[in-house]
Amino acid sequence: MNAPLSILPEIADALANGGPVVALESTIITHGMPFPQNMEMAMLVEQDIRDAGAIPATIAVMDGQIHIGLSPEQLEKLAQTPDARKLSRADMAACIVSGDTGATTVAATMIAARLAGIDVFATGGIGGVHRGAETSFDISADLQELAQTPVTVVAAGAKAILDIPKTMEVLETLGVPVIAYGQSELPAFWARASGLTAPLRFNTATEIAAAHMMRARLGLSGGQLIANPIPLADEIPLPQITPMIEQALAEAETQGIAAKQVTPFLLDRIFALTDGRSLTANIALVRNNARLGAEIAIAISNARKSI
Numbered sequence: 001m002n003a004p005l006s007i008l009p010e011i012a013d014a015l016a017n018g019g020p021v022v023a024l025e026s027t028i029i030t031h032g033m034p035f036p037q038n039m040e041m042a043m044l045v046e047q048d049i050r051d052a053g054a055i056p057a058t059i060a061v062m063d064g065q066i067h068i069g070l071s072p073e074q075l076e077k078l079a080q081t082p083d084a085r086k087l088s089r090a091d092m093a094a095c096i097v098s099g100d101t102g103a104t105t106v107a108a109t110m111i112a113a114r115l116a117g118i119d120v121f122a123t124g125g126i127g128g129v130h131r132g133a134e135t136s137f138d139i140s141a142d143l144q145e146l147a148q149t150p151v152t153v154v155a156a157g158a159k160a161i162l163d164i165p166k167t168m169e170v171l172e173t174l175g176v177p178v179i180a181y182g183q184s185e186l187p188a189f190w191a192r193a194s195g196l197t198a199p200l201r202f203n204t205a206t207e208i209a210a211a212h213m214m215r216a217r218l219g220l221s222g223g224q225l226i227a228n229p230i231p232l233a234d235e236i237p238l239p240q241i242t243p244m245i246e247q248a249l250a251e252a253e254t255q256g257i258a259a260k261q262v263t264p265f266l267l268d269r270i271f272a273l274t275d276g277r278s279l280t281a282n283i284a285l286v287r288n289n290a291r292l293g294a295e296i297a298i299a300i301s302n303a304r305k306s307i
Contacts, residue, residue, distance in 0.1 A: 003066065003115045004064060004065050004066060004096055005065065005066050005068055005112075005115060005116060006065040006066065006067045006068065007068040007069060007116060008057070008067075008068065008069030008070075008071065010055060010069070011055055011057050011068055011069040011116075014055045015116065015117050015118070018301055018304055018305055019054075019055060019301055020053065020054035020055065020120075020294065020297035020298040020300070020301040021054060021055045021056075021057050021118050021119075021120075021297060022049050022054050022055070022056055022057065022118070022120050022121070022122050022290065022293040022294050022297050023057050023058075023059055023068075023109055023110075023112070023113040023116075023118045023120065023121040023122070023151070024042075024045060024046070024049075024056055024057065024058040024059065024109070024121070024122060024123070024290070025058075025059065025103070025104050025105060025106060025108075025109040025121070025123050026058060026059060026060040026070075026078060026084075026103040026104050026109075027086055027087075027103040027104060027105050028041075028042075028123070028124060028286065029041075029042050029058075029075075029078055029079055029103060030078060030079070030081060030082075030084040030086075030103040031084075031086060031103065031264050032267070032282070033279060035079050035080050036079070038079045039075060039076055039079035041283055041286070042058060042075060042079065043075070044283075044287060045122075045286055045287055045290045046058065046290075048287050048290045048291050048294070049122075049290050049291070049293065049294045052290075052291050052294035052295060052298070053294060053298055054293075054294035054297045054298055056069070056290075057069045057113075057116070057118060058070045058075065059104050059108075059109050059112045059113070060074075060078055060084075060101070060102065060103055060104060061085075061087060061092065061095050061096055061100070061101065061102035061103075061104065061108075062074065062077075062078070062101050062102075063099060064096055064097070064099045065096070066096065066112050066115065068112065068116045068118070078101065078103070081101050083101075084101045084102060084103045085100055085101065085102040085103070086102070086103055086105060086260055087102040087103060087104050087105060087108040088105045088107045088108050088141045088142075089107045089108065089111060089141050089144075089145060090141065092104075092108050092111065105127070105141075105142065106121075106123055106126050106127060106140075106142040106145065106153065106155075107127075107140075107141045107142050107144075107145035109121055109123070110145050110146070110149040110151045110153065110223065111145070111149060113149075113151050114149050114150065114151055118151070119150075119151060119152060119212060119297065119300050120151070120152050120154065120212075120293050120296050120297040120300065121151050121152070121153050121154070121293070122153075122154045122155075122286070122289040122290045122292070122293030122294075123153065123154070123155050123286070123289065124155065124156060124159075124189070124282055124285060124286045124289065125155050125156050125157060125158055125159040125160075125189045125285075126140070126142045126143075126146070126153065126155050126157075126158050126159070126225065127140025127141070127142040127143070127158070127159065127162070127263070128140050128142065128143060128158040128159070128162040128163070128164070128166075128167030128170070128171075129143075129162060129163045129166035129167045129169075129170055130161075130162055130163065130262065131161075131162065131163045131249060132163075133163060133166060136258075138258075138259070138262070139170065143167070143170050143171060143174060143176070144174065146171065146174070146176045146222060146223050146224075146225055147171075147174035147175060147176050147221070147222045148221050148222050149222065149223055150215065150216065150221065150222060150223050151223040152208065152212045152223055152224050152226060152296060153223055153224070153225050153226065154226045154228055154289045154290075154292050154293040154296065155225065155226070155227065155228065155289060156187050156189050156190075156227070156228055156229065156230050156285040156288070156289060157186055157187040157188050157189050157194065157227045157229075158188070158189065159189050159263065160188045160189040160190055160191060160238070160241060160245060161245055161248070161249070161263065161266045161267070161270070164186070164188055164194055164196065165196065168186070168196060168199075171225065172199070174222070175220075175222065176222055176223070176224065176225055177199070177200055177211070177215075177224040177225065178198065178199050178200060178224075178225045178227060179198070179199075179200040179201065179202050179208065179211070179224060179225065179226050179227065180198030180200065180201045180202075180227045180229075181201075181202060181203070181208070181226055181227065181228045181229070181292065182201075182203055182228075182229070183198070183201070183229060184197060184198055184201050185197060185198060186198045186227050187227050187228070187229035187230065188238060189230070189285070190230060190235060190236040190241050190278060190281045190282070190285070191230070191235055191236060191237050191238045191241060192229040192230055192232065192235050192237075193229075193237070193238065194238070195238070198227060202226075205292065205295035205296045205298070205299045206299045206303075208224075208226055208296050208299070209296050209299035209300040209303055210299075210303065211224060212224060212296070212300060213300065213303060213304075226292070226296070228285075228288060228289050228292050230281060230284060230285040230288060231284055231285075231288055233284075234280065234281050234284035234285065235281065236274065236277060236278065236281055241270070241274070241278070244270050244273040244274060245266070245270060247269075247273060248265075248266045248269035248270050248273065249266065251269060252265050252266060252269075267282075
């Protein structure tokens with residue numbers, strides 16, 4: 001394997017010694033909020049992982065390399081790159097070749113994590129089947145990536161702006177294990193409850209780690225999705241957020257917003273409609289997922305060392 005990886009020494013040492021590392025995406029930095037709030041949020045999430053006993057690895061494409069971990073200087077540079085490309089599987093190689101700066105989505109981060117040997121990735125929410133996909137065919141590449149790349153992804157479920165039942169149907173068809181953490185109902189990003197029963201449930205990071213390792217022993221392709229509910233104090237229940245999502249969706253349709261522009265547009269409108277509450281909740285759920293991701297990475301590391 002001669003992929004163009006640039007791995008921070010701290011992360012390389014941890015991986016070489018079987019230590020716990022948690023991958024982090026970078027579109028949440030470049031497409032989630034303005035500078036300097038985006039950099040402050042990224043630093044908080046990395047510190048949460050360190051405080052939990054693991055090593056964070058924020059991933060981005062810069063200067064023809066896939067960076068596994070960013071130095072403070074690189075993180076600040078990325079946070080101030082408003083025209084960074086939003087990378088998925090289809091355009092990752094082209095961005096590397098062109099030397100452009102690219103922020104990794106869930107799919108691209110999973111690819112980079114696998115190349116580096118990182119088992120666990122923490123994010124906010126995954127992409128999925130967009131509402132109206134029966135006519136638009138707008139389905140995120142994240143779902144197919146979960147079906148083929150062996151990384152455990154910790155998220156607060158699919159983004160609530162999506163068609164969650166259809167997203168779950170596609171994940172079931174693709175054979176992706178969807179595991180709710182600590183509850184039997186699937187979370188819905190800003191909301192703890194979606195109204196959908198989770199296919200699987202685990203209550204501990206140790207169980208999740210064991211399932212990750214068993215999938216490898218069985219030779220099963222793909223990863224597993226851990227649906228971790230947002231902390232109770234930070235949630236926006238579905239009855240409150242749903243009318244705002246529907247308004248934002250209607251505005252997107254009226255304005256002809258499509259493809260990769262849909263999600264950023266919707267999140268920006270919901271931010272305005274909730275008077276910023278959606279962003280506060282988003283940061284809280286990302287940090288919550290990072291902490292659980294660290295627990296899972298530590299459990300995997302300890303299990304391997306005990307073999």
